[in-house]
Amino acid sequence: MYTLTSIVGLLPDQISSANFLAYLDPGAGSMLLQVLIAGVFSSIFFAKSSLTYVRDALLAKKKKI
Amino acid sequence: MIGQRLSATSFRDPAGFMFVEGGVLYRQINKAYKPHYETLCESGLAEALFEDRLLIRHEVVGGPVYDLRAAHAVIRPELIDFISFPYEWSFSQLKDAALTTLAIERRALDRGMSLKDASAYNIQFQDGRPILIDTLSFEGYEEGRPWVAYRQFCQHFLAPLALMSLTDARLNQLCRTNLDGVPLDLAARLLPSKSKMRFGLLIHLHLHAMLQRSASGENPSKATPAANKKRFSRQALLGLIDSLESTIHRLDRKKGGMGWADYYQNNTYQSQSRDHKRTLVSQFIDEAGPSRVWDLGANVGDFSRIAADRGIFTVSFDIDAECVEANYNEMKRRNETKILPLILDLTNPSPASGWRNEERPAIFDRSRPDLIMALALIHHLVFTGNQPLENVADLFRSLAPWLIIEFVPEDDPQTIRLLAPLDGKHHEYSREHFEECFGRHYSIRHSVPIEGSGRVLYLMSRRDVP
Numbered sequence: 001m002y003t004l005t006s007i008v009g010l011l012p013d014q015i016s017s018a019n020f021l022a023y024l025d026p027g028a029g030s031m032l033l034q035v036l037i038a039g040v041f042s043s044i045f046f047a048k049s050s051l052t053y054v055r056d057a058l059l060a061k062k063k064k065i
Numbered sequence: 066m067i068g069q070r071l072s073a074t075s076f077r078d079p080a081g082f083m084f085v086e087g088g089v090l091y092r093q094i095n096k097a098y099k100p101h102y103e104t105l106c107e108s109g110l111a112e113a114l115f116e117d118r119l120l121i122r123h124e125v126v127g128g129p130v131y132d133l134r135a136a137h138a139v140i141r142p143e144l145i146d147f148i149s150f151p152y153e154w155s156f157s158q159l160k161d162a163a164l165t166t167l168a169i170e171r172r173a174l175d176r177g178m179s180l181k182d183a184s185a186y187n188i189q190f191q192d193g194r195p196i197l198i199d200t201l202s203f204e205g206y207e208e209g210r211p212w213v214a215y216r217q218f219c220q221h222f223l224a225p226l227a228l229m230s231l232t233d234a235r236l237n238q239l240c241r242t243n244l245d246g247v248p249l250d251l252a253a254r255l256l257p258s259k260s261k262m263r264f265g266l267l268i269h270l271h272l273h274a275m276l277q278r279s280a281s282g283e284n285p286s287k288a289t290p291a292a293n294k295k296r297f298s299r300q301a302l303l304g305l306i307d308s309l310e311s312t313i314h315r316l317d318r319k320k321g322g323m324g325w326a327d328y329y330q331n332n333t334y335q336s337q338s339r340d341h342k343r344t345l346v347s348q349f350i351d352e353a354g355p356s357r358v359w360d361l362g363a364n365v366g367d368f369s370r371i372a373a374d375r376g377i378f379t380v381s382f383d384i385d386a387e388c389v390e391a392n393y394n395e396m397k398r399r400n401e402t403k404i405l406p407l408i409l410d411l412t413n414p415s416p417a418s419g420w421r422n423e424e425r426p427a428i429f430d431r432s433r434p435d436l437i438m439a440l441a442l443i444h445h446l447v448f449t450g451n452q453p454l455e456n457v458a459d460l461f462r463s464l465a466p467w468l469i470i471e472f473v474p475e476d477d478p479q480t481i482r483l484l485a486p487l488d489g490k491h492h493e494y495s496r497e498h499f500e501e502c503f504g505r506h507y508s509i510r511h512s513v514p515i516e517g518s519g520r521v522l523y524l525m526s527r528r529d530v531p
Contacts, residue, residue, distance in 0.1 A: 023078050024182055029276035030216035034305060036276075037268060038211075038297045041304030048307065 074424055078182070080201040084131045092123070092140050092200065093130065099137040101178075101204045110176040110203070119169050121145070121191070121198045143191075145198060146357075146378050146405065148431050151185040151221070152241040153407040153415060155390035156229050156318040157397075158195075159237065162188040163222035165195040167310050170212075174303065179206040183218035185246070186425070192402040211297045212305060216277075219269055220246025223313065227270060228252055230316040231260050234386055244419050249274035265312025318390060337517035345513055346371050346438070346469060349524040352510070353467040355435035362442035366392035366406055369438070373403040380434070382409035411460075412450040429464065436467040441520075443499070444473040448483040453492040454502040462506035466527040472499050474519045496521065 034041075072083035072090070080098035084091055094102050105111045114120035123140040130136045151159055162185060170180045180202050187199040212218075221240075224247035228236035232255050239247045253274040260266045350358070350372050358379040360369040365388050369381035381404055383389050392406035409415070415428040439461065446452045461468050473480050475494060484491070500509065507525035514521050 023080070024213065024217060026211075026213040027216035027277055028280035029278070030219075030273060031211045031213075032280055033268075033273050033276045034211035034215060034301070035297050038301035038304075041308055042298060042301040043304075045300055045304030045307050 074419075074426075076420070076424075078199075078201055082131070086129045086131075089141065090144060091126070091129065091131075092142055093132060093136050094138045094140065094201065095132075095135045096137045097135075098201055102137065102201070104178060104205050105200070105203050108176040108178065110173060110178055111200075113176070114169065114172060114197070118192070118194055118196055119165065119172070120200065121189075121196055123200055140200065142198070142200065145189045145191050146432075147380050147407075148189060148426075149405065149407050150240070150415060150425060151225065152238055153409065153428070154237065155386050155393050155406070155408065156226070156234060156237070157390055157393050158190065158406075159185070159222065159226055159229070160313060160316065162195045163218075163226060163313050164310065165197070166218065166222065167306050167313075169197055170214075170306055171303070173203055174206060174299065174306075177206050178203045179212065179302075180204075180214050183214035183221060185221040185240070190405055193396055193400065193404070206299075208299060209297055212302055215305070216249075216273075217246060218309065219249060219273055222246075223269055223309065224249060224252035226313060226316050227260060227266055228255055230319050231257055232319075234319045237386075241415070241418070244425065249277055263312070263315065265308055265315070269309065269312060320387070338515045338520070341516040342440075342471075342522060343368070343371065345515070345522045346440070349469045349511065349522070350375065350377070350436070352524060353436050353469075353526070355467060357432070357434040358436045358438060359434040359465065360438040360440075361409070361411060362439060362445065363392065363406070364388050364441075366395065366404060368440055369404055369406075370401075372436075372438075373401060376403060379404050381406045382411075384408070384410045411446065412452065434465045436469065437461050437465040439468070439470045440522075441471050441473060441479070443470065444477070444480045444483055444494075447494050448480070448487060448491055451492070454494065454499055458502040458506055461503075462527060466530045468503075468507060468523070468525040468527075470503070470523050470525065471515070472496055472521045472523065474521075477519055 070085045072085065075081075075083040075092075079095065080101070081092055081094040084093065111120065115122045121142050123142040126139050126141050128139065130139055151162070154162070165188060166180070166183050170183075173179050181204040182199070182202050184199075187197055187202055188195050189198050190196070220243075225237050225240055228239070228247065236247075236255070239251075243251075249270055253271050256266070256270065261271055346368055355372070355377060358369070358372040358377050360366070360372070360379060360381045363369045363381040363383050364385075365383075366381040369379045369392075372379040373381075381389075381392055383392070383406070386408055389406045389408050392404075395401075396404050396406060409428065417423065417425065417427040417430065419425045443454075443457065446457050447454060461470070474496060475481075475484070500512075503509070503523075503525060507527055508530075509523060509525050511524040512521050
């Protein structure tokens, strides 16, 4: 049986005073998932934003011409 | 506190609560929420969301106060015409509610705030559009912190939408028994394997469910140590919202339903008498002069629109989710603001549920109309729903003072179709018995045969109506 710590290798001494004040249980697994794939979300968002920026710039240039 | 009544529906969040005094609904904002409420107002977020009809408007009032010790302020929110719940919504209604929640989260992030909850019950349909009704759902955004409402969003919106899209459209009814949304492990089990081929569903449902199982019982703060916490940047949060949005956009409605959505297109018998029926319904509505109408068994809402087009708020109920879906899409296409299509099985209406059975009130306890329309419905209730006519008359009497009802005779083609499998074993059904049962509670103002059919349209008023 896998446990959370066996999957992601978190050690008790890494745990600090993270300040969670939510009145809802945000769910340990849900919080962990976001942290684990933060890089993926971040990269996809950066790529999408860059593409949109380039496309908008090109369209604006075309309009000027 | 004399004359005040605490709302049974808003106890979860310690930031504040709703209460009623003198028939007016107020929301008390507690001192603990003061900094967030001030940010909401001072950042311009509240005003921007009011302008775009994404957050229900409110005004700050000097009183009354329910709990003076805890109170920071009291506000009076704009009232919603009819409170509805996710299990009464069609696929597109739930999808629009989900996308509205994400659009609000994006706006909030632009102004340094974030949603601290993402409950489907916080979204209502007002003036034909989904709108957030919980003013206290916002909190100051803390850089590096994952989205605390992520789990709730996936349970309340993504899981039921994915199930309705990829498994069965009727699975929105799981929301009825799971008030905090569909558990992700259940959704993951019910979804077909092909759902894992979609990146968004793989991450937000399947992997999410797996990690929830593994992490159950652990403290959320332990699952995200400080070192990792710093890695969840604002850009990552925007990426998460973006990913949820595109995952939901890609979900399409699974066709199914009960086959009633094209009833009027395929039924030539109905089309002959349709114009006359429309004229009669219009005249009867004008005579009754209601301010709220419930159209029961509304199909795709053609007759509901006779009332709605007169500026009368009309809830357009049907048992068939496909009809409600078609009705909702038509409402959007026409930019209508006075019609609300909802799913309702009259033989098993949405019950009261949640804490003390008061948190989510039963559908008939949320509001009452002035006029009920029951067109081409009575034969279904008697022959398919096995309801004696006395029961139907008594239900309608309890709901509204005015009634427009269509009697469908025994020799009508639709009645014959319903009667065929019953072998004569059904409750008493005849025009005489119909008039006798309804006549106990109502005065029959008009009974007019619908041209080209054996059907009769009635306008009735309850005996207490002058």
